[in-house]
Amino acid sequence: MSKETLEDLLERLQTTRSIEELQVWAHEYRDFIGVTHVLYHTANVKGEQVGAFTYPIEWMRRYVEKDYKSVDPVVLGSMRRFHPMDWKSCDWSSPAARRFLKDALEAGVGNQGWAVPIWGPNGEFALFSVNHKIDDASWSQFTRDNAKNILLTAHLVHQQTMRIVHEEVGPPSAELSPREREALAQLSVGSSRASVADALNISENTLRAYIDSARHKLGAANVTHAVALALAKGIILPTGSLPKY
Amino acid sequence: MIRCLYADELKAYPLLVQTMFKDRAFQFRDRLNWDVTVDDDGLERDQYDDLNPMYLIWEDQNGRHAGSIRLMPTTGRTMTAEHFVDLTDGVRISSPFIWECTRFCLAPGASPAVAAGLMAMGIEIGLRFGLEQAVGVIYTRVLGLYRRCGHTPDVLGTKGEGREKISVCIWNVTEQARDTLCEHAGIPVALIESWANSSFPTGLLQEERELAIA
Numbered sequence: 147m148s149k150e151t152l153e154d155l156l157e158r159l160q161t162t163r164s165i166e167e168l169q170v171w172a173h174e175y176r177d178f179i180g181v182t183h184v185l186y187h188t189a190n191v192k193g194e195q196v197g198a199f200t201y202p203i204e205w206m207r208r209y210v211e212k213d214y215k216s217v218d219p220v221v222l223g224s225m226r227r228f229h230p231m232d233w234k235s236c237d238w239s240s241p242a243a244r245r246f247l248k249d250a251l252e253a254g255v256g257n258q259g260w261a262v263p264i265w266g267p268n269g270e271f272a273l274f275s276v277n278h279k280i281d282d283a284s285w286s287q288f289t290r291d292n293a294k295n296i297l298l299t300a301h302l303v304h305q306q307t308m309r310i311v312h313e314e315v316g317p318p319s320a321e322l323s324p325r326e327r328e329a330l331a332q333l334s335v336g337s338s339r340a341s342v343a344d345a346l347n348i349s350e351n352t353l354r355a356y357i358d359s360a361r362h363k364l365g366a367a368n369v370t371h372a373v374a375l376a377l378a379k380g381i382i383l384p385t386g387s388l389p390k391y
Numbered sequence: 392m393i394r395c396l397y398a399d400e401l402k403a404y405p406l407l408v409q410t411m412f413k414d415r416a417f418q419f420r421d422r423l424n425w426d427v428t429v430d431d432d433g434l435e436r437d438q439y440d441d442l443n444p445m446y447l448i449w450e451d452q453n454g455r456h457a458g459s460i461r462l463m464p465t466t467g468r469t470m471t472a473e474h475f476v477d478l479t480d481g482v483r484i485s486s487p488f489i490w491e492c493t494r495f496c497l498a499p500g501a502s503p504a505v506a507a508g509l510m511a512m513g514i515e516i517g518l519r520f521g522l523e524q525a526v527g528v529i530y531t532r533v534l535g536l537y538r539r540c541g542h543t544p545d546v547l548g549t550k551g552e553g554r555e556k557i558s559v560c561i562w563n564v565t566e567q568a569r570d571t572l573c574e575h576a577g578i579p580v581a582l583i584e585s586w587a588n589s590s591f592p593t594g595l596l597q598e599e600r601e602l603a604i605a
Binding site: 226227228229230231232234235264265266267269293294297298300301321323324325326348349351352354355356358359361362363 | 397399442443445463464465466467468479480481482483484485486487488489516519520521523524526545547561563591592593
């Protein structure tokens with residue numbers, strides 16, 4: 147069997163229809179990037195907390211029971227923020243934070259972590275974290291290698307969760323503008339970025355922003371994947387033309 | 392120095408913040424004649440200031456505002472998507488790799504180094520947070536300022552007439568752009584990095600944390 151790719155995982159993410167399925171997916175993602183744990187949670191969506199995680203349920207129960215969210219330096223440090231952060235950069239100086247860390251380590255939470263706070267389009271806040279048991283040097287190499295993919299994935303997990311919570315069934319409609327579809331259609335027939343930019347009468351940097359926006363809305367890992375997904379969803383046609391809506 | 396502060400951290404710097412919103416009123420209402428809201432205290436704020444954006448603020452030796460930029464992720468609400476989508480070919484620009492910068496403001500008499508320094512800082516933190524591009528709304532006639540700073544943006548679209556022309560622009564986030572801007576500002580890259588470090592501390596190493604637990 148060939149090795150699983152991020153593309154495969156993100157496609158499967160789009161097929162999840164419930165938080166339980168998202169939970170299963172979180173385990174697959176954990177194994178894919180090779181960390182100890184993966185955690186996603188969001189508050190105040192339809193007045194509820196929604197989460198998917200690979201932690202043992204005992205640890206989650208203990209977390210709630212001890213009201214650790216009010217001491218957890220990662221939660222406190224990323225609330226109302228939107229930049230990715232290493233867990234190290236959070237404030238672990240209070241005795242309560244240290245007690246929490248000790249308890250977390252004993253429960254099997256990694257000693258290293260990376261948090262991506264998410265600021266959704268409706269002002270909602272979510273947090274995606276991966277953590278690992280590893281030394282400082284290896285961890286900083288890991289984050290250098292994976293920060294971009296974690297950032298991209300974090301936002302797509304949030305997108306999918308919103309779809310599940312708001313019961314949007316079927317594939318993401320991916321509200322692409324005609325311009326984004328045109329750009330993808332031309333890329334799909336093998337045109338270079340330079341010639342697509344030329345044909346659309348925009349600069350290459352502008353094209354890059356448009357196709358990255360399309361990539362994000364389609365839930366793709368990269369531009370090639372975005373083209374493949376747009377074809378699969380019938381948003382563009384194999385001839386490089388656009389379907390008539 | 393340049394501070395990176397989220398809106399909810401501003402209260403610790405009353406003078407800096409007050410002078411920033413005052414300078415914004417002067418620049419956007421008095422000088423550029425934009426239709427902005429200025430409160431009774433002479434402070435210019437808009438709806439996006441309430442969403443807890445991040446500000447890069449140049450603080451002068453007296454603790455006052457010399458220049459600033461406001462940053463927001465394009466995965467959330469943005470001015471570009473809500474007001475200027477006609478200038479981006481109808482594309483709602485939205486990606487975790489693109490942030491929006493708006494309300495670029497310079498205090499009256501600020502040195503040219505301030506503009507280039509702020510942009511260098513924007514790129515420095517962009518590099519740290521995995522960004523590839525920044526999108527922004529500017530007055531078309533200040534394009535020359537960016538050119539002089541050595542970081543000319545690409546213009547996505549322009550509307551309005553004469554001095555009132557507004558453009559949506561895009562900048563690439565690269566080390567090369569940061570270095571060029573630092574050169575124009577006459578600020579060593581290492582200084583920009585140290586300012587970024589003080590706003591975003593790297594924190595304790597594992598061993599130090601373990602000692603702290605013990």
